[in-house]
Amino acid sequence: MTSDESSEATRYRAPALDKGLDILELLAASSMGLTQAEIAKGLGRGANEIYRMLDTLVRRGYVTRTLDGDRYTLSLRLLVLADIHPPRRRLLDAAEPRMRAFSARAEQSIHLAVMEASEVIISASFSAPGNWRMSLRVGSVIGLFNTGSGMVLAAFQRPDIRARIFRDHRLVPGESALSEADYEARTAAIRAAGNMSGESQTTVGVLNLSCPILDPFGNAIAALTCPYLRRIDSYATPGRDQTLALLREAADEIAREVMGPPHEPAQS
Structure with a gap:
């Protein structure tokens, strides 16, 4: 400034x-x-x-x-x-056009996940514009421990909230439990990186790229995830790093519109 x-x-x-x-x-x-x-x-x-x-x-x-x-x-x-101005609708109003723009620019699918009662729920989803796509159905309840969305949502929370999520989460079909020590280690690594990037634990050949949408205090209100598919033919699409940068840009824009700028302590 x-x-x-x-x-x-x-x-x-x-x-x-x-x-x-x-x-x-x-x-x-x-x-x-x-x-x-x-x-x-x-x-x-x-x-x-x-x-x-x-x-x-x-x-x-x-x-x-x-x-x-x-x-x-x-x-x-x-x-x-807050109920008078529904937060979910406000979040989707801000997210959907940016998700659509991301999908067109990155030529990848994208979905928005939120946490409700320690369950990870897909609230919006856009498929890649080309012939090849990997996308999730809106309303799906997905795993906490075995998805980028779930771990990002848990990682960017206050310690007490993060512990409650671990304690209250109910496993979905195919999901394996984590020990509390592994959970804390993984979420700490995600916080340090500012995002999550790793091979999908549910589907072969998919690289999950996940970024948090943060409130002004650094807590995740939602997660944007791209199930990245790498092309191996001659058709050129944005690479992993460029796609992750586009995803981070979309998450930051959504956060600014929904929550305003990052919190700064008031001056006397």
């Missing part, structure tokens, strides 16, 4: 809004609720500094107080707002 861009961003900051969002994000990470003092400590602010903001959030219904009045918890109001 240039100095002019930095000064422009600073000029239009809304400190009170930043403070309120910081409180909501802190409470969202707490399962038991927090006292006013704990919130102030967690944000590095004085208790009196956040009192009015907390009072407003309670009055507007975004935060509730426990019966004894000592602790604050996040209400379900944000969930209600």
